[in-house]
Structure formats: structure tokens, C-alpha cells
Amino acid sequence: MAKNNENILDKARTAGLARPEAGMRVPEGYFEAFAERMSSVLPPRPELEESEAAAPKGLWATVRPYVYMAAMFAGVWCMLHVFHSITGKGELAPMDRNPVLASALATDDFVYDYVLPEVSARDVVDQFVDEGLFDESFDMSDFSEDLTAVSDSNQILPQ
Amino acid sequence: MSARKPEENIDLIARLRSPDTVRAAFDEAMRIYAEPLYWQIRRLVQDHNDADDILQNTFMKAWMSLENFRGDAKLSTWLYKIAINESISFLERERKRRHLSIDDQEAEMVSHIAADHQFDGDELARKLQEAVATLPEKQRIVFNMKYFDDMKYEDMSEILGTTVGALKASYHLATKKIEQFFEDNN
Numbered sequence: 001m002a003k004n005n006e007n008i009l010d011k012a013r014t015a016g017l018a019r020p021e022a023g024m025r026v027p028e029g030y031f032e033a034f035a036e037r038m039s040s041v042l043p044p045r046p047e048l049e050e051s052e053a054a055a056p057k058g059l060w061a062t063v064r065p066y067v068y069m070a071a072m073f074a075g076v077w078c079m080l081h082v083f084h085s086i087t088g089k090g091e092l093a094p095m096d097r098n099p100v101l102a103s104a105l106a107t108d109d110f111v112y113d114y115v116l117p118e119v120s121a122r123d124v125v126d127q128f129v130d131e132g133l134f135d136e137s138f139d140m141s142d143f144s145e146d147l148t149a150v151s152d153s154n155q156i157l158p159q
Numbered sequence: 160m161s162a163r164k165p166e167e168n169i170d171l172i173a174r175l176r177s178p179d180t181v182r183a184a185f186d187e188a189m190r191i192y193a194e195p196l197y198w199q200i201r202r203l204v205q206d207h208n209d210a211d212d213i214l215q216n217t218f219m220k221a222w223m224s225l226e227n228f229r230g231d232a233k234l235s236t237w238l239y240k241i242a243i244n245e246s247i248s249f250l251e252r253e254r255k256r257r258h259l260s261i262d263d264q265e266a267e268m269v270s271h272i273a274a275d276h277q278f279d280g281d282e283l284a285r286k287l288q289e290a291v292a293t294l295p296e297k298q299r300i301v302f303n304m305k306y307f308d309d310m311k312y313e314d315m316s317e318i319l320g321t322t323v324g325a326l327k328a329s330y331h332l333a334t335k336k337i338e339q340f341f342e343d344n345n
Contacts (some may be wrong), residue, residue, distance in 0.1 A: 008287075008338055008341045009338070011283070012284075015283055015284075017283065017287055018187075018307060018309070020198035020307045021198050022201070022284060023284035023285065023288055024198075024201060024202075024288075025207075026207060027207070030211075031193055031197070034189070034197075035186055035190040035193060039186050041219075042185075042219065042222050043223075045225075047176055047226075048225060048226065050178055120160065154284060
């Protein structure tokens with residue numbers, strides 16, 4: 001029995017059953033009439049059935065590509081303008097219009113931590129000399145320690 | 160499925176893409192593919208009226224989404240995909256509508272074959288149909304395509320979106336189950 005069943009699909013194939021329609025019936029003339037019956041119920045699809053040349057193009061359809069292109073360039077220009085405003089290159093605000101920065105610079109700790117490490121005391125003194133800020137009331141002791149640390153014995157210091 | 164020569168298929172596809180000939184070409188496609196698609200559907204759902212409904216839905220969907228057919232695949236592959244999906248959707252809807260489990264639905268199909276006045280075959284044919292009806296849905300599809308339609312695994316892979324290896328394994332399992340069915344029911 002096992003051997004019998006082993007080849008059952010081959011037996012069925014030999015008996016002509018390995019066909020799509022094997023063992024099943026359809027109503028007479030079903031396939032012949034199907035295409036016509038189906039065609040009568042398919043809705044029209046003008047977007048498929050009408051060629052572009054036949055359909056008249058409206059004014060909007062004609063100018064649309066150019067409008068879209070102009071909008072694209074305008075968008076790019078706007079983006080560049082916004083980025084330029086955000087970065088603020090070349091538009092440094094005067095310090096007196098930046099109260100936060102002004103108050104920070106009034107604090108010695110801020111100056112020592114964030115400003116002076118980049119600026120040597122000698123540079124500051126030189127600037128003061130250049131700007132004529134030294135007078136009798138100026139106290140050099142504020143700079144003496146720094147100047148001693150970095151001083152060059154050949155430098156001539158104001159008295 | 161009886162395959163048309165590729166040349167004819169290419170010409171048909173070209174005519175489907177032309178506005179002047181699309182309607183006539185689609186009518187021709189229906190004449191060519193209605194029968195093979197019908198049998199594939201009928202073997203899944205068993206009942207003629209259901210198969211007729213699904214076949215109509217298949218061509219309606221194909222017509223309404225014809226612009227989605229890119230033409231780089233076979234027309235038959237595209238139509239088969241729609242037909243298989245419609246069949247599976249139908250079976251799912253029927254299960255939900257009638258609150259049937261998958262096993263209940265399979266059992267119903269087997270009993271439907273026994274009582275089917277549209278069945279036209281001998282005892283071996285009936286037993287074979289009943290055996291196929293007990294297969295899981297996806298296996299049944301693979302078996303039908305391979306055994307009854309003698310479809311190449313590569314074509315089946317394109318239609319079902321499954322690897323050739325998986326399809327071969329699925330067919331092998333299906334044949335084993337059918338052989339077991341005959342052994343149990345002899």
C-alpha cells in the first residue's frame with residue numbers, strides 16, 4: 001500500500017489529472033463569453049485611453065513648470081538669506097547693545113577665565129600706552145606680577 | 160498555464176501602453192488569460208460562482224491599476240499576482256464572515272468537493288482534489304501552480320515573492336502530505 005501510494009501523484013499524472021481543469025466543469029460557453037461580458041462592465045479610463053496630444057493643454061498646464069522652477073529658486077534664495085541672518089557674519093553688534101556680554105566682561109572672573117588667557121598683560125600695557133591711557137593715577141601694581149612672569153629684561157616699561 | 164510566445168506578450172504589452180490601442184489590448188489580454196487564471200482561482204476556492212467573482216475582480220483591479228504595470232515583468236506574472244491575492248483575500252473574508260477557523264474552512268472544502276455537481280472526474284480525481292484541499296493555503300497555491308499548471312519555479316518565485324528554494328521545499332512537503340492523505344484514506 002505504501003508503494004502504491006508512493007506514486008499516487010505519478011498515477012494521477014498518467015491518468016491525465018495533472019491539468020488545470022482536471023475534474024472540474026464550467027458552464028457551457030463560459031470562457032468564450034467572459035471577455036465580452038467583462039469588457040462591458042469595465043469603466044472608461046480617459047487618462048489611459050486619450051493621448052496627450054489629443055487633450056488640449058490649459059494655460060496653467062503650460063506655465064506650471066516655469067512657476068515651479070521660479071518657486072524653487074525663490075525657496076533657495078530665502079534659505080540662504082535666513083542662514084546668513086542666523087550666522088550674522090560681518091554684523092557684529094556693538095557691545096553696548098549686548099547687555100549680557102557687557103555684564104560678563106564687567107566680572108573679573110570672566111575676564112581672567114575667558115579673555116585674558118588669550119591676551120598677554122604686555123599686550124594690554126602696550127595698548128594702554130598707545131591710547132594714552134597712562135597717567136599719574138594708573139596703578140602699575142595690577143600688572144606687576146604678570147609682567148614679571150612674562151617680562152623680558154630688555155623691554156622698557158613705563159614708570 | 161499555457162504560455163504564449165514571448166514575442167506575442169511583448170507586442171501585447173506595447174499595445175497596452177498605447178492610448179490608441181489600450182482598450183483593445185486589454186480585451187485581448189482577458190481572452191488569453193481568463194481561462195488559466197480561472198482554473199488557478201477555482202482550485203483555491205472550489206466553487207465556480209466564487210471563482211467567477213474573483214476572476215472579475217482580478218481583471219477589474221488590473222484595468223484600474225494598469226498604469227502600475229511597468230512592462231518589465233511578464234503580463235501573466237502581474238495578473239497571476241492579482242488573482243492569487245484576490246483569492247487569498249476572498250478566503251480570509253469568508254472565514255471572518257462565517258467565523259470559521261482555517262481547519263473548518265478546509266474541511267468544508269473537502270465536503271464541498273464530494274457534493275459538487277460541477278465535479279467531473281473519477282474517484283482518483285476526487286480523492287486528489289480532496290487531498291489538495293487539506294493542504295495549508297500557501298502550500299496549496301504552490302502545489303497547484305507546480306502540479307496542475309506545470310509552472311517553472313522561477314516564475315512562481317516572481318509571482319509569490321518567495322525564493323525558489325522555499326518553493327521547492329513547500330512543494331515537496333505538499334506532495335508528502337498528499338501521499339499521506341491517500342495512505343490514510345485508502
